[in-house]
Each structure stands twice: as C-alpha cells, then as structure tokens.
Amino acid sequence: MFRSLDSKLLKKSLLALGLGAALTLTGTAQAGQYGIGAKATPEEIAGWDIDIRPDGKGLPAGEGTVEAGEALYEQFCATCHGLFGEGEGRWPVLAGGQDTLTEERPTKTVGSYWPYASTLYDYIRRAMPFTAPRSLSDQQVYDITAYVLYLNEIIEEDFVLTKDNLASIKMPNEENFFVDPRPDVKNKRCMKNCADPKKLQIAGTLRGITPVGHFVEGADAPAASHDAQMEQEQHKEKVRKATLKGETLAAHGGSAKAALSEMATAGKSTYDGACKVCHGSGLTGSPKFGDADVWAPRIQKGMPTLVQNAIKGFTGDTGVMPPKGGRVDLSDKQVEEAVAYMVESSQ
Amino acid sequence: MSNIIKGPSTRELMEQMARESEHLSINDRRDFLRKGVAAAAGMAATTIAGNSVASEINKANLPPNEPAWGKQLGHGVVEHPYGSPSQYEKHVVRRTVPWLTADSIASISMTPLQDMQGIITPNGLVFERYHGGVPQIKPDEHRLIIHGLVERPIIFTMEDLMRFPSVSQIKFIECPANGGMEWKGAQMEALQFTHGMLSCCEWTGVPLKVLLDEVGVKPEGKWILAEGADGSHMSRSIPIEKALDDALVVYAQNGEMLRPEQGYPVRLLNPGWEGNTSVKWLRRLEIGDKPWYHREETSKYTDLMPDGRARKFTFVQETNSVITSPCPEKPLVQKGFLEIEGLAWSGRGKIKQVDVSFDGGVNWVSAKLKGLVLDKALTRFSLVTKWDGQPWLLQSRAIDETGYVQPTLSQLREVRGGNSIYHKNSIHTWKVASTGEVTNVQIT
Numbered sequence: 144m145f146r147s148l149d150s151k152l153l154k155k156s157l158l159a160l161g162l163g164a165a166l167t168l169t170g171t172a173q174a175g176q177y178g179i180g181a182k183a184t185p186e187e188i189a190g191w192d193i194d195i196r197p198d199g200k201g202l203p204a205g206e207g208t209v210e211a212g213e214a215l216y217e218q219f220c221a222t223c224h225g226l227f228g229e230g231e232g233r234w235p236v237l238a239g240g241q242d243t244l245t246e247e248r249p250t251k252t253v254g255s256y257w258p259y260a261s262t263l264y265d266y267i268r269r270a271m272p273f274t275a276p277r278s279l280s281d282q283q284v285y286d287i288t289a290y291v292l293y294l295n296e297i298i299e300e301d302f303v304l305t306k307d308n309l310a311s312i313k314m315p316n317e318e319n320f321f322v323d324p325r326p327d328v329k330n331k332r333c334m335k336n337c338a339d340p341k342k343l344q345i346a347g348t349l350r351g352i353t354p355v356g357h358f359v360e361g362a363d364a365p366a367a368s369h370d371a372q373m374e375q376e377q378h379k380e381k382v383r384k385a386t387l388k389g390e391t392l393a394a395h396g397g398s399a400k401a402a403l404s405e406m407a408t409a410g411k412s413t414y415d416g417a418c419k420v421c422h423g424s425g426l427t428g429s430p431k432f433g434d435a436d437v438w439a440p441r442i443q444k445g446m447p448t449l450v451q452n453a454i455k456g457f458t459g460d461t462g463v464m465p466p467k468g469g470r471v472d473l474s475d476k477q478v479e480e481a482v483a484y485m486v487e488s489s490q
Numbered sequence: 491m492s493n494i495i496k497g498p499s500t501r502e503l504m505e506q507m508a509r510e511s512e513h514l515s516i517n518d519r520r521d522f523l524r525k526g527v528a529a530a531a532g533m534a535a536t537t538i539a540g541n542s543v544a545s546e547i548n549k550a551n552l553p554p555n556e557p558a559w560g561k562q563l564g565h566g567v568v569e570h571p572y573g574s575p576s577q578y579e580k581h582v583v584r585r586t587v588p589w590l591t592a593d594s595i596a597s598i599s600m601t602p603l604q605d606m607q608g609i610i611t612p613n614g615l616v617f618e619r620y621h622g623g624v625p626q627i628k629p630d631e632h633r634l635i636i637h638g639l640v641e642r643p644i645i646f647t648m649e650d651l652m653r654f655p656s657v658s659q660i661k662f663i664e665c666p667a668n669g670g671m672e673w674k675g676a677q678m679e680a681l682q683f684t685h686g687m688l689s690c691c692e693w694t695g696v697p698l699k700v701l702l703d704e705v706g707v708k709p710e711g712k713w714i715l716a717e718g719a720d721g722s723h724m725s726r727s728i729p730i731e732k733a734l735d736d737a738l739v740v741y742a743q744n745g746e747m748l749r750p751e752q753g754y755p756v757r758l759l760n761p762g763w764e765g766n767t768s769v770k771w772l773r774r775l776e777i778g779d780k781p782w783y784h785r786e787e788t789s790k791y792t793d794l795m796p797d798g799r800a801r802k803f804t805f806v807q808e809t810n811s812v813i814t815s816p817c818p819e820k821p822l823v824q825k826g827f828l829e830i831e832g833l834a835w836s837g838r839g840k841i842k843q844v845d846v847s848f849d850g851g852v853n854w855v856s857a858k859l860k861g862l863v864l865d866k867a868l869t870r871f872s873l874v875t876k877w878d879g880q881p882w883l884l885q886s887r888a889i890d891e892t893g894y895v896q897p898t899l900s901q902l903r904e905v906r907g908g909n910s911i912y913h914k915n916s917i918h919t920w921k922v923a924s925t926g927e928v929t930n931v932q933i934t
Contacts, residue, residue, distance in 0.1 A: 175704030175706070176703060179654060182642065183635045196780065249909055251794070256800075262784060276722065321800075326808065328904075329895075330896065334854045343934075346934070348676040348677055350679070365588055
C-alpha cells in the first residue's frame, strides 16, 4: 500500500506522524537513507587523507635525497633504529637481512622483506618518529625514505626520490607474497587409538623466562609489566652495588619514596608520552629513569643547565639528546617539568 | 596463623578505635574507623599476593563464630560511584611479558583467562595491544570521515553515529600472534601468556554496511582502508565483502562506552578476523579499488613460510581451544570430583564440538558445550571427571560448524614451519603431574 504512494508525500506524512525510522521504506538513491552526518569537505578530507598506495596514489608533491635523509635519519631515527639501520635494543632492524628468510632466525627488514617502497613513505609519514608522529614535513619524509632505501642498497647515493619515480622502485621481495590459502591443514576427528603412545615426544618449557611471580612463590622470573620489570632490575642492580660495598639493603619496595614536588608531578604525563621511550630503559646512553648513579653527575650540573640541555639538545659522552627529545611541539615548561620528574625520581 | 587467632577480637578492636576516635569530627571518625577496620581486616588481606599463594585464615570468622563483617556495617551507596572488584581479587589483572617488546607503548598485555568465568571478558581485563599508546580522545572532538570511491563523502560526529539504529553482538577479539611464542617450542609457563591475547565482549554499534549505504559506495570500490586517530594512525586494508557481511562500527562494550584501551570513542570490529584489523580510535574509512599494503599488512601480520615466501591478508582466526581449568595457574589441589573447563572459538562461525584427551591425543572423549554457543564468540566447554592423582597429558580439540577440526602442532609445523609468528591454533597440551602441578608441554 505504501509503495503506491508518492515517496515525497509518504516522507511528509511519516514525518508528521513522527515515524522517522520508517523512511527506510522509501529507498531513495540520492541521499543516504538516514540523512545522518554532514558532507565531508575536500579540505577536511585532505588534512587526514595521508595514505599512500604501491601505485603511488596519495604521494604528495616533492622529492628527497639520500644526503638530506642521512642528517634527518641521524637526528630522528638512529636512536632506536641504529646508525646503519641495525636496530637498538628490541627496536626494529631496518636494513640488511637479505637471504635470511629461510633461516632459523630470519631478519625481516625493509630491504629483505617489505614488498613495496610506498609502504615506507606511508609509515614514516603516519607514525614516525615514534615519539612525535605527524611532525615531519612531506619533504623530510621523502628524504628519510630515500636514505632508508639507500641503507638497504635499493637506490644509489645520488638517486633523487620523487612523487613520480617512487612507485617504479622494485623491492627485492615483492614477488614472494601470496594470498592466504587457508584452511591449509586438515585434521580428522579421531576418537580412539589416534596415535602411537610410544612415539609421542614430550618437550617442556625453558624455565625462568615467563613472568610467573604472581602464582609461583619465590620465582626468580621477569615481572609481568614493563615498569615492574624495570623496578626489579633496578633493585637487583642496587643490591649488587650494595653487596660490593659490603652493605645490606632494605627489602625490595621497603624504602619510602620521597614525595614529588608539584612541578615534578606535573611532568609525569610529559615524561610518559615523550621521554620514557629512551629514558625508561636507558636507550643509547640516555640516563635511565630511577638510576641514581648515572643521574648524580648530571644533577650536579644544576637544574637550569639540565633543562637548557633538554630544550636545546645536547651531545654528551654517552649519547645524543635531540632538542626536546624530538618533540618540538612541547613547551619549554613541559620539558622543564619532565626534567624535574626524572631528576626527583632518580635521586 | 596462631598469632592471628590470639589477636584481639573484633569487638575489642572496635572498642579501642571508638575510644581513640572520640575527639574526632563525625567525618574524620568515619574515615578513622574505616581505615582502622581495614587495617585490622588486613591481617587476612595482605597475604593475598597471588591467587595460589595461600591466605591466612582467621578462624574467628568461621562458624560457629559470627564473622567480623556480620557484626558491623559496611559502606553505603555511591561510596564507589564506579565500582571495582573486591579487594581480594587484586590478582585478576592483565599482565605482559616485558621482553616481547621494546617498550610498553607499542606492546601487548594478556587477559587472565585462568580467572575468567562464562564467556564475557570484563572491560578492564580485555587484552591490550597498542602501537602508539592509548590516546585520550575527547568524544565531541572526534570525527569519522568516510570518503574515496563514494557518492557522498560524509563526516560523522559521535552523536551522529549513535543516532543510527544500533545492534549488539557478542564476539571474540584475538590477536593473531596469540600463542606465537610457542611456534618453535613450549615457552610460556602460564595460560595467561600462552592464550591470553583473547577476549570476548558484547559490542554495540552500527553495521558498517549501514554507513556504507549512507555514503553510497561506487561499483569499483573493492577495498576499505580503516585508520585510527592514535599516534600510530594504525591502518589496515579490508575487503568490501567483509564490510558488507558482518563488520561493525562499535562505540560500546559490555553495556558501557568503549574503554580508552579498546578504542574509545569508536572502533571497527571485524568479527572472527585478526584483532589488528578491528582498528581502534577509528577516524577514517577510505574506499578504494585496491589494497594499500601498509606496514601492518606487509612488514607485520604476514606469515613467513619455510620456503621464504609469505602469506598476506591472513584475516581469519581459525578454530582454536584451550583448557582453562586446570592450567599452570590453577593446579589440581584435591583428588576426587573434577570439572575440566575450557574455551573454544572459531573465526568462521559457531563451535560445534569439543573433545578432550587425557593421554596426549591418543584417545578422546566428547566435552559438553555450556551456556551460549554463538557465532564467532568464545564458547565454554566442560567435562566432569575424577582425578585420583594420576598424571595426565590434557588436551582439547575444537570443531567448528564448517567441519574444520583444530589441528595438531605437528600438522601445523609441517606446512608452516616455525617462523610464521601468527595464527598458531594447534591443540595445546597441559601436563598434569601426580602432585597436581600443571605445566606447559608440547607433544610431537
């Protein structure tokens, strides 16, 4: 009955009845069924539409060089990925690893594994550097992309990477990806005498690598969170040093921590979001949070010097502190608060 | 234990506290009493460090005595406007294996499956996986843009999304790396770490199909790029078929708005598919004619085979199961009656059957499915038996409604080798010793 009615008329009558949901019956092709949401403007889309495809779709105008990329890489990337893409700590290895994919321990890098160069541009642009995503210019992304491709011996030193030639770069491992063929394994539902008990090989686990302290009493195991693991290691280190000096130390967690100043308390969130990545673990020579010994000589320099070094950048004996740790969006005050938090927590 | 029994009675403690608090104001007195009572009750509480570390039992609270909590008043309403579990459940928490990742910001934590009941994971215990930490998103400043090969690109506010007719569905989410540490050998000495990258919630939101109808996908639109608003701007390419089938854009879980850890204020949910595709903090869906091959579908979340080639777009989480009781965290402590319980799940549909073996897979018996048996949801199974102190090699084997039978580890390794990281869904073995201790072993 409804179908025979003029759809506009129907809409009106239904709306008058307060039956907005029944509009689905009209099935208009022009607007959405519900008419919810606003038209996304080209400007709104452009600001967020950051993706790049293997065919080059999405690449912004510009070009990059290996030379310019080297300086940027050392400033923004080397701390975690290593000067030559070899990776620091557990951070990703970017270069090398060719011909290791069939080995016991394969090294999957941009050069040995990634199928498309576009992925590199896309990922650096959307997520790197880790502590300051979306802070690089399109130009800088071109430069760093060029340098990482160069580290992997995919382009020559004098290659100029552009919007137009990026898609034509052939990655060595491109042909080795294929679409999921699962289900690839067929088990049968057998109920009786399904295997020969004499042939069963039983292998247990390696002890001491699982965090089991929460249910195994007295286990010398890793903690079950990164922070607790760090505390555990710091405590072990303190005990070791104290033992060397012939001192005995209070039980773990027994010493009361001094209350933080207002400024230090305010710095915790900045520390968590910007500084912890390096200072939490002491990555590449950075003074490790909570380690009183490595902080002591630094604290002696006085807060104004420490804060200035953190804001402007500093090259010390053990490593490089980039200006504001690479987070140039932070205010000087935020950096000062974070320094206070680290200093007060490391005394 | 004896010193506790000899300690002052609750009445004596209460009287003492009342005397000492006489000079305090009513509010102070209330706080004082509460703290004092907590300190007294702490005799039992402080020893509960872990779930199997035996707590001291205060016999004064056992029959025929009237327990302390029966002789006093508890706290009133809205003392905790948003409640939390009992103080005696502090061991039921997410945990991680710190050496798995470089830091805690791009990392993963696991659900304590050993302490879960039924099939729903409480919101605070859903496993975490972040690539750039948890963003703190103000919902009225969040937007979802759908654009690309569409008739009408639309920008939605949260208010807009919540105006659409909603659906609520119970679905599991599993990280495809669940069990990934076990490819080359048994490694993790706990259920939480062998299988805990797995949770199941009731999700509420809008079918993605409804939103796609709203923007009008052009005929050449075959893939959708889903992108997050977090610092990692997580991105995955999703085939349009999945979007039109059962994908949801959800804003609530288990009756409340999503937790920040789970994508607040809105995330994608691809039921049964690898968790990484259910992009959290969803801000953008772009429709295109080809996949994007971004980092999380090339460098990561591809499965390396023994010949050096790699599988891509390995979306489905295949049928899997594990016994959750007993397990290393829940050893057998008493002989006699025993209910063996576990969880089974399939990314292809409903669980049809679960079998249990006591002898490492030589002989099997059927378990019972209990409670709800739902499409792409955790399904709980149960087998009632007796334990008389004999050693067991306990296994479970799930079969889904497509007829797929959960494979053995040998079968998986034969095809995929030991370096594929993802999608290890083989039959799992717990070794039960005559002492009742349960350990993780592999049978080949």
